[in-house]
Amino acid sequence: MANKLPASSLVRRGEQVLTSSQPKDYGRGLEDVSNWGQLLGGGALVLYGLKRMSLGGLFIAGVGAGLAYNGAKNSGLLKGGWKRMALHTAASQPVEIEKSVTIDKPIHEVYAFWRNLENLPLFMHHIHSVDEIDRRRSHWIANLRSGITLEWDAEIIDERENESLAWRTTEGSDLYNEGFVVFAEAPGRRGTEVHARIVYRPPAGAFGAKVAEFFNKFTEQMLKEDLRRFKHILETGEIPTTSGQSSARDRELPNGGTRDTLLH
Amino acid sequence: MKALCWYGKQDVRVENVPDPTILNPRDAILRVSLTAICGSDLHLYDGVIPTMETGDILGHEFMGEIVEVGPEVKNLQIGDRVVVPFPLACGHCNFCHTERFSLCDNSNPNAWMAERAFGYSAAGIFGYSHLFGGYAGGQAEYVRVPFADVGPLKIPAGVSNEQALFLSDVLPTGYQAAVDCNIQPGHTVAIWGCGPVGLFAIKSAFMLGAERVIAIDFVPERLAMARHQCGAEVLNLEDDPVLDALKEMTAGRGPDACIDAVGMEAHGLGAIDWYDRAKQSLRLETDRPHALRMAIMACAKGGTLAIPGVYGGLLDKVPLGAAFNKGLTFKMGQTHVQKYMRPLLERIQNGDIDPTFITTHRLPLEDAPDAYEMFQKKEDGCVKVILTP
Numbered sequence: 001m002a003n004k005l006p007a008s009s010l011v012r013r014g015e016q017v018l019t020s021s022q023p024k025d026y027g028r029g030l031e032d033v034s035n036w037g038q039l040l041g042g043g044a045l046v047l048y049g050l051k052r053m054s055l056g057g058l059f060i061a062g063v064g065a066g067l068a069y070n071g072a073k074n075s076g077l078l079k080g081g082w083k084r085m086a087l088h089t090a091a092s093q094p095v096e097i098e099k100s101v102t103i104d105k106p107i108h109e110v111y112a113f114w115r116n117l118e119n120l121p122l123f124m125h126h127i128h129s130v131d132e133i134d135r136r137r138s139h140w141i142a143n144l145r146s147g148i149t150l151e152w153d154a155e156i157i158d159e160r161e162n163e164s165l166a167w168r169t170t171e172g173s174d175l176y177n178e179g180f181v182v183f184a185e186a187p188g189r190r191g192t193e194v195h196a197r198i199v200y201r202p203p204a205g206a207f208g209a210k211v212a213e214f215f216n217k218f219t220e221q222m223l224k225e226d227l228r229r230f231k232h233i234l235e236t237g238e239i240p241t242t243s244g245q246s247s248a249r250d251r252e253l254p255n256g257g258t259r260d261t262l263l264h
Numbered sequence: 265m266k267a268l269c270w271y272g273k274q275d276v277r278v279e280n281v282p283d284p285t286i287l288n289p290r291d292a293i294l295r296v297s298l299t300a301i302c303g304s305d306l307h308l309y310d311g312v313i314p315t316m317e318t319g320d321i322l323g324h325e326f327m328g329e330i331v332e333v334g335p336e337v338k339n340l341q342i343g344d345r346v347v348v349p350f351p352l353a354c355g356h357c358n359f360c361h362t363e364r365f366s367l368c369d370n371s372n373p374n375a376w377m378a379e380r381a382f383g384y385s386a387a388g389i390f391g392y393s394h395l396f397g398g399y400a401g402g403q404a405e406y407v408r409v410p411f412a413d414v415g416p417l418k419i420p421a422g423v424s425n426e427q428a429l430f431l432s433d434v435l436p437t438g439y440q441a442a443v444d445c446n447i448q449p450g451h452t453v454a455i456w457g458c459g460p461v462g463l464f465a466i467k468s469a470f471m472l473g474a475e476r477v478i479a480i481d482f483v484p485e486r487l488a489m490a491r492h493q494c495g496a497e498v499l500n501l502e503d504d505p506v507l508d509a510l511k512e513m514t515a516g517r518g519p520d521a522c523i524d525a526v527g528m529e530a531h532g533l534g535a536i537d538w539y540d541r542a543k544q545s546l547r548l549e550t551d552r553p554h555a556l557r558m559a560i561m562a563c564a565k566g567g568t569l570a571i572p573g574v575y576g577g578l579l580d581k582v583p584l585g586a587a588f589n590k591g592l593t594f595k596m597g598q599t600h601v602q603k604y605m606r607p608l609l610e611r612i613q614n615g616d617i618d619p620t621f622i623t624t625h626r627l628p629l630e631d632a633p634d635a636y637e638m639f640q641k642k643e644d645g646c647v648k649v650i651l652t653p
Binding site: 190232 | 265267269277279281282283285287288289290317318319320321336352354355356357358361369370371372373375388394397398400404408410
């Protein structure tokens with residue numbers, strides 16, 4: 001039941017499983033995506049910081065400018081490489097995200113909950129539903145903000161009970177994606193480590209725009225929040241919330257959160 | 265229902281707001297019988313804790329009667345009289361399993377925010393900014409209590425509402441500080457701040473075997489309470505050369521343990537105080553750590569520094585070199601109330617401590633805005649305000 005391999009080597013094996021039938025080299029594109037993220041994110045921070053018109057705002061703007069500069073520099077934009085980068089960030093470049101979480105439950109429980117794929121929408125908020133067609137194949141529906149839905153069929157391509165699970169979309173899907181999840185015993189009897197790796201490859205062409213919307217939303221932070229909700233459900237049976245609670249406000253804050261910034 | 269709501273710096277108002285409802289299966293709704301203003305509420309009142317929103321309901325010290333329970337709350341009945349710990353804890357994560365409840369993994373819905381500020385998120389706290397979960401607080405007629413099957417403690421007959429109220433925060437917080445001091449026979453403990461937490465820390469230090477406790481403050485009536493009701497020797501920050509006095513009182517050894525029961529809005533003296541206030545107002549520094557600086561300098565070699573006073577962010581001119589070279593041990597953090605409230609309830613029942621001696625003002629909830637102002641300015645001998653909704 002308890003697997004002997006350390007989680008890191010399991011993750012490496014996952015990479016092999018996923019890339020074995022995908023000979024394309026997308027490393028260059030990934031790097032560019034991260035640089036673009038810095039560039040755009042940095043630019044947004046500058047604008048946001050300046051808009052606040054305060055000392056704290058100026059600080060944010062400064063951080064933003066630094067990020068933007070770094071993004072531009074690393075991507076080669078400052079060296080006249082913008083054309084190459086634009087090509088590499090075309091819609092067919094995959095986006096790869098990895099996150100992990102530790103859950104204070106035995107591996108078999110954690111694995112079983114995930115393996116019942118129809119449970120996934122309980123904590124993956126961008127997924128509307130997963131229907132298991134049979135033990136290997138499933139049908140996924142994702143909701144976009146604009147009200148459009150994306151659908152695809154996925155197939156489990158590698159399964160080791162209480163160790164790992166890998167899946168990939170079948171041909172003809174709206175959104176090419178593949179995933180690999182490793183379940184490993186956490187050291188010091190602290191339950192189970194879950195390492196998730198998701199790769200998205202939006203198709204070029206007609207679907208480009210709406211798919212871009214989807215994968216722009218799907219960031220590292222989203223995967224992190226998905227895994228956090230997975231942990232909440234398994235450990236506590238519920239997801240903590242303040243949505244719907246009392247306050248002297250007319251309307252709820254977005255995401256039950258705050259408009260404030262930690263930097264002021 | 266009526267609730268005390270935050271509107272900005274030194275602007276709190278009693279407003280009519282919707283009654284709370286059950287939102288999760290492990291929730292309960294409490295009709296609040298008594299609630300208190302905590303010294304840490306003054307940090308919200310003074311606007312030095314970020315991520316407050318207009319209309320937030322304050323209050324994390326409260327007790328009352330269960331009026332509704334969610335389907336997964338099996339241990340509470342409607343009508344039960346309970347006191348509620350200020351940090352929320354799920355009871356099932358690794359931190360809760362190891363009784364470190366205020367570090368709960370699962371109770372902050374805004375964990376991403378706390379991760380940005382602190383690297384990792386600790387527990388959510390009632391009525392204490394969105395950084396700590398944005399939960400509506402208990403300075404209200406009713407309050408929603410998440411994880412109600414873990415936190416609330418039933419109050420046995422013979423223990424009054426007011427005695428039980430202090431189990432929600434200040435009594436366990438003072439007690440944990442004393443526990444953190446690792447007090448051995450013959451030890452002297454010095455405590456900065458004679459507010460409720462400091463006063464309970466004095467009592468707790470004696471309960472845990474301290475030989476002497478020296479209390480430091482500058483508010484005369486608080487020093488009087490420390491001396492006459494808790495048995496501490498006292499030093500007045502404004503009149504006494506505190507560091508020299510502590511050294512002489514301990515024949516050159518220094519206090520074996522120090523407790524900073526003041527936190528981020530300490531009152532200092534002289535130029536360094538102006539420096540801190542200027543930086544804090546410009547948001548270049550979030551905390552004014554006078555008490556912490558003194559406690560580090562005062563502490564004996566190899567001593568322990570316990571910090572129940574709240575810190576929120578970035579500190580300047582902390583003499584870490586002194587701490588390093590004297591080999592100090594630092595213990596700090598929000599209180600694991602769920603761990604200490606049962607043994608402290610027993611101490612109340614067997615007469616070791618009656619926490620109600622700290623109460624100086626009993627007022628209706630409607631008077632809360634005036635009470636905040638009085639407490640903030642330390643007027644009228646105010647040490648602890650209890651509000652009845």
